[in-house]
Amino acid sequence: xxxxxxxxxxxxxxxxxxxxxxxxxxxxxxxxxxxxxxxxxxxxxxxxxxxxxxxxxxxxxxxxxxxxxxxxxxxxxxxxxxxxxxxxxxxxxxxxxxxxxxxxxxxxxxxxxxxxxxxxxxxxxxxxxxxxxxxxxxxxxxxxxxxxxxxxxxxxxxxxxxxxxxxxxxxxxxxxxxxxxxxxxxxxxxxxxxxxxxxxxxxxxxxxxxxxxxxxxxxxxxxxxxxxxxxxxxxxxxxxxxxxxxxxxxxxxxxxxxxxxxxxxxxxxxxxxxxxxxxxxx
Amino acid sequence: xxxxxxxxxxxxxxxxxxxxxxxxxxxxxxxxxxxxxxxxxxxxxxxxxxxxxxxxxxxxxxxxxxxxxxxxxxxxxxxxxxxxxxxxxxxxxxxxxxxxxxxxxxxxxxxxxxxxxxxxxxxxxxxxxxxxxxxxxxxxxxxxxxxxxxxxxxxxxxxxxxxxxxxxxxxxxxxxxxxxxxxxxxxxxxxxxxxxxxxxxxxxxxxxxxxxxxxxxxxxxxxxxxxxxxxxxxxxxxxxxxxxxxxxxxxxxxxxxxx
Numbered sequence: 081x082x083x084x085x086x087x088x089x090x091x092x093x094x095x096x097x098x099x100x101x102x103x104x105x106x107x108x109x110x111x112x113x114x115x116x117x118x119x120x121x122x123x124x125x126x127x128x129x130x131x132x133x134x135x136x137x138x139x140x141x142x143x144x145x146x147x148x149x150x151x152x153x154x155x156x157x158x159x160x161x162x163x164x165x166x167x168x169x170x171x172x173x174x175x176x177x178x179x180x181x182x183x184x185x186x187x188x189x190x191x192x193x194x195x196x197x198x199x200x201x202x203x204x205x206x207x208x209x210x211x212x213x214x215x216x217x218x219x220x221x222x223x224x225x226x227x228x229x230x231x232x233x234x235x236x237x238x239x240x241x242x243x244x245x246x247x248x249x250x251x252x253x254x255x256x257x258x259x260x261x262x263x264x265x266x267x268x269x270x271x272x273x274x275x276x277x278x279x280x281x282x283x284x285x286x287x288x289x290x291x292x293x294x295x296x297x298x299x300x301x302x303x304x305x306x307x308x309x310x311x312x313x314x315x316x317x318x319x320x321x322x323x324x325x326x327x328x329x330x331x332x333x334x335x336x337x338x339x340x341x342x343x344x345x346x347x348x349x350x351x352x353x354x355x356x357x358x359x360x361x362x
Numbered sequence: 363x364x365x366x367x368x369x370x371x372x373x374x375x376x377x378x379x380x381x382x383x384x385x386x387x388x389x390x391x392x393x394x395x396x397x398x399x400x401x402x403x404x405x406x407x408x409x410x411x412x413x414x415x416x417x418x419x420x421x422x423x424x425x426x427x428x429x430x431x432x433x434x435x436x437x438x439x440x441x442x443x444x445x446x447x448x449x450x451x452x453x454x455x456x457x458x459x460x461x462x463x464x465x466x467x468x469x470x471x472x473x474x475x476x477x478x479x480x481x482x483x484x485x486x487x488x489x490x491x492x493x494x495x496x497x498x499x500x501x502x503x504x505x506x507x508x509x510x511x512x513x514x515x516x517x518x519x520x521x522x523x524x525x526x527x528x529x530x531x532x533x534x535x536x537x538x539x540x541x542x543x544x545x546x547x548x549x550x551x552x553x554x555x556x557x558x559x560x561x562x563x564x565x566x567x568x569x570x571x572x573x574x575x576x577x578x579x580x581x582x583x584x585x586x587x588x589x590x591x592x593x594x595x596x597x598x599x600x601x602x603x604x605x606x607x608x609x610x611x612x613x614x615x616x617x618x619x620x621x
Contacts (some may be wrong), residue, residue, distance in 0.1 A: 083530060088445025088457060091438060091501070095460050098498045102475035103463070105482060119482065162375055165368055177372070179606075184379045186602040190561055190579040191595040195382030197583060198389065198592075205385050233378070294468030297561065301583055311470050318474045318566065328478070331471045338468065 110328035128329040137313065141333065144309040147224065148293035151231035152239075155288045156281065158232070159239035163280075164273075166240070167247035178244075185237050193230055193301050200226050200302070222304025230298040238287040246280030247273070282349040289341060294334055310334050383599060390592035407593040414590060416578060423489070424574040428557040431496035436550040438497070439504025444538065446505065447512040464499045465506070472499060473566030480567065487569025495567040496557045503556060504549035511545030512538075 110129070112122035131137065166177045184192065199205045200221035207217045220226045250273065258268045296311030305312075310330060317327030390408070394401040411417055446457055464472050476498070480491045515538065523533040539546075561576035568577060575594070582588055 082448060084448040084534075085445055087441045088449060091442035091445070092457060094438070094501075095457070098476065098479070098494065099460055099463050102472075102479040105478045106471070106475045109478065116478075117482075158375070161371060165372060180376060181379070183603065183606065184383060186555075186606060187383060187595070187599050188559055188561075188576060188579070190576045190583070191386070191591075191598065192382060194579060194583045194591060195386045195595070199382055199385055205389075233382070236379070290466075290468060294470050296470060297580065301580075311468075314470055314474060318477060324478060327474060331474055334468060335471055342466075 106328045106331050108328075109324045110332045113325055116322075116324045125325075128323075128326040131326055132329055132333060137330075140308050140313055141310050141337075143307060144293055144311070145337065147228060147231065147307075147309065148289050151228055151235065151292045152285055152288045154228070154232045155236050155239040156285065159236055159284065160243055160281070163240050163243035163247055166244050167250075181237055181240060189234060190297065192234055193298055196226070196230050196233060197221070197301055200229070221302055222306050224303070224307045226302040227299050227307055227309075230302045231292045231295070234298065235288040235292055238291075239284040242283040242287065243277060243280040246277045250276050279349055282345050286342060286345050290338055293337065293341075386592050386595045387599070390589065390596045392589065392592075395589055407589045408597075411590050411593045411597075416573075417575075417590070417594060420573050420575045420578040423492075423572055424558060424576075427489075427493055427496055427574065428554055430493055431500050431557045432550055432554040435497050435500035435504050435553045436546060439501040439549060439553075440508050440539075440542075440546050442501070443505045443508035443512060444534070447509060461502050461505055465502050469499075469560075469562035470566075473563040476563070477566040487567060489572050492564055492568040492572060492574075495563050496560065499560070499563055500553035500556055503552040504546070507549030507552060508542055508545040511542040515541050 108119075108122070109116065111124060111126065113125040113127055114122045116122075132141070162181075166174055166181070169177060197204075200218075201207075202217075202219060202221070204221075210217055220229075254272050254276075255268060258272055263271065293309075294311050296309065296315045299307060299309040299312050300315075303309075308316075310333070314327050314330045314334070317323045317330065321327075388400075391403050391405070392400055393404045393406075446454060446461075449457065473495075476491070476495050477487070480487060480494075485491055520533045520537050523537055524530065528536070559576070560574075561580065564574050565577055565580070568574070573581075575598070579591055579594070582591055
């Protein structure tokens with residue numbers, strides 16, 4: 081059966097060309113300057129990284145991080161109870177609830193964001209509704225609040241589903257044992273349900289934070305250029321400005337940010353598991 | 363009391379999730395261009411939609427690329443998965459890790475990285491580059507869907523077949539492929555939905571001449587709102603719901619497929 085290995089060779093070549101080489105190119109461009117069309121004439125330079133550290137760009141990076149973190153926290157706060165409610169529902173209701181949670185995700189991402197544009201825009205549905213009831217208008221789009229809302233809307237199911245999956249696998253006997261031994265509901269939640277659900281929470285956080293920190297669609301459409309994120313800067317550099325060097329540095333920084341946050345999350349995941357073992361020993 | 367609170371909470375969450383979709387659908391039948399006012403029922407936007415060359419062309423590219431990318435990535439991914447399964451040690455880990463890069467990397471980085479490759483190599487951005495990009499991000503999902511099925515495979519059966527005189531390719535076709543079919547199918551479904559839904563990677567690799575539906579929606583939404591997008595969204599949403607119902611009816615494991 082060893083001979084079957086050769087089946088992986090063509091794909092290895094494909095991956096080298098279309099996955100490895102492009103990333104090397106981005107890395108190369110980030111550390112050079114000169115004509116992008118002439119690889120031989122590129123000169124080493126850290127100028128585009130120096131440019132990233134200018135206050136306007138630093139502010140954009142910090143902004144992306146803050147907005148992504150906020151949207152992740154909101155998704156966690158809103159999504160955890162939903163996951164618990166769905167996991168506790170009886171099987172028939174449960175599969176219906178799951179289906180209703182998934183259907184919006186099947187709608188094209190662009191259209192979902194566009195839908196919020198038509199609700200939140202100054203003359204949009206929400207303001208007409210508020211006017212109708214004699215309430216003051218809301219001027220949140222374009223702006224940060226609208227971007228945050230768009231992120232929460234688009235990524236909430238990514239938080240709910242992994243947490244639900246973990247919660248639904250928790251052995252009911254643990255909960256019975258806890259209540260037999262006199263633990264009240266709050267105690268059961270903090271001592272059993274929450275620690276056991278950490279892996280789901282961790283993957284939920286990763287699945288929300290990652291697309292949120294790198295988006296340019298949500299900020300482009302709902303933020304109206306007022307609150308550019310790191311994704312908008314990258315798009316600008318590659319599509320409109322043609323400054324690949326600066327765009328590449330920004331991409332590398334985005335990747336590093338994501339790698340660091342993923343490392344932190346997997347650390348928490350591991351610590352959570354050790355905790356679990358600790359409990360078992362005690 | 364607690365039950366009531368749960369119901370209200372879930373009601374609010376579902377209101378939040380569905381309000382934009384309902385607004386889009388309702389306003390796709392609205393007579394005026396205004397987004398806030400209801401001026402009477404019309405099907406004009408739907409009629410205009412099918413006359414709009416930009417949209418019909420985008421629809422054609424979206425579907426063609428999705429089908430081609432699904433077929434190619436399913437075949438290549440399945441073959442690669444079998445190869446990777448029989449590898450050992452460092453090489454296997456290396457390939458699996460590289461295979462995971464497009465899944466874990468943000469789409470925007472994958473997009474710009476491919477764009478720099480294509481342009482540096484002197485390729486014109488267009489249908490071909492977009493197709494390559496789609497095949498690239500679809501294959502990892504196929505491999506990740508097929509590998510678990512290969513792990514469940516009893517390796518002695520294929521060996522027994524070959525001891526009894528089957529050639530490796532015969533054993534592959536008659537024993538391995540039928541056993542891993544569910545993995546191949548769910549991988550293909552994943553690939554298709556990823557491709558049809560993609561915006562970011564297509565945006566960077568399609569160039570100016572070719573666009574898919576997502577790219578059209580993005581450029582239209584940026585320029586200002588057109589009610590034809592509402593009509594388009596309604597149709598796309600309906601298509602998805604119908605597809606979903608069919609899949610759910612056809613297989614009891616529908617839920618598993620969706621998740």
